[in-house]
Ligand SMILES: NC(=O)C1=CN([C@@H]2O[C@H](COP(=O)(O)OP(=O)(O)OC[C@H]3O[C@@H](n4cnc5c(N)ncnc54)[C@H](OP(=O)(O)O)[C@@H]3O)[C@@H](O)[C@H]2O)C=CC1
């Protein structure tokens with residue numbers, strides 16, 4: 001039997017519709033338009049896809065979006081100066097620094113100076129700490145979107161074995177944190193695999209939920225998937241001009257009970273959660289918490 005295809009595009013659209021309504025209500029009550037500013041240094045291909053799609057999504061949801069494109073030669077000092085200006089600009093509620101940054105810039109040095117209240121990616125150590133302690137201010141967009149996709153399958157996550165491939169600060173690590181929290185869509189037993197993991201295939205084969213975020217095209221194959229598992233594909237790889245994920249979709253969908261496609265899966269959900277966080281930031285920064 002073929003797996004349920006989790007339609008990230010449709011799920012994202014329904015979230016965005018709800019967010020647009022909340023943005024309109026917030027605007028009526030406060031006269032404030034939520035405003036997201038993204039900074040893109042250089043031309044990372046996955047970031048290019050992201051900025052294009054999120055600009056459109058912001059516009060449709062009534063959120064103002066500004067993209068600051070900087071050349072790859074931008075210095076760390078210039079970037080620090082820009083972030084400080086955005087921190088001080090009360091018309092900006094969300095600041096998103098596109099990753100990866102060019103090699104000559106220390107990512108941590110930049111992410112650490114973003115005002116934590118404007119940190120809609122939830123990368124600042126204060127926000128990461130709040131997540132780890134189970135009292136998040138903002139939830140990290142990609143893991144948050146993935147949790148919503150898993151919830152949409154109605155599969156019980158409590159007590160299930162979730163195996164995450166990849167230990168990045170943006171996906172792997174925060175995903176593990178969300179899945180081990182107490183509560184709905186969580187309470188899982190989590191294993192994180194990375195490039196030093198031994199017996200990776202065996203570990204993945206024991207998973208009820210597989211989350212692939214390694215950036216290796218079609219790495220997860222059908223022989224690594226337990227029949228009935230849920231498979232979430234985070235990978236955005238460009239192969240011969242086409243987007244492919246980290247999962248061999250065609251064969252894995254014959255074994256899994258539910259699977260996310262690429263494109264049309266996790267990517268659109270990341271954007272919906274970013275909009276949600278931008279509205280939350282505007283509420284927090286303007287003190288309009290009730291609308
Ligand atoms: N759809 C979306 O919304 C998003 C998609 N992405 C995509 O997800 C993918 C992962 O990105 P990101 O989370 O930033 O991770 P990174 O690219 O920063 O890191 C990759 C991780 O995968 C591990 N890894 C790489 N190769 C292997 C392997 N063969 N076996 C086991 N582990 C391996 C690495 O291990 P080690 O630490 O040991 O090096 C590392 O932890 C990319 O394709 C990216 O474009 C990312 C963010 C959002």
Ligand SMILES: Nc1nc(=O)c2c([nH]1)NC[C@@H]1CN(c3ccc(C(=O)N[C@@H](CCC(=O)O)C(=O)O)cc3)C=[N+]21
Nearest residue numbers: 046047049050053097098099236263264265267268270
């Ligand atoms: N600070 C930061 N935060 C991020 O969340 C972040 C980042 N940097 N750097 C790059 C990665 C990658 N990422 C994507 C999000 C959505 C799509 C997306 O919309 N994908 C569509 C693509 C459709 C298409 O246009 O072909 C889809 O999968 O259907 C892709 C990639 C976020 N990232």
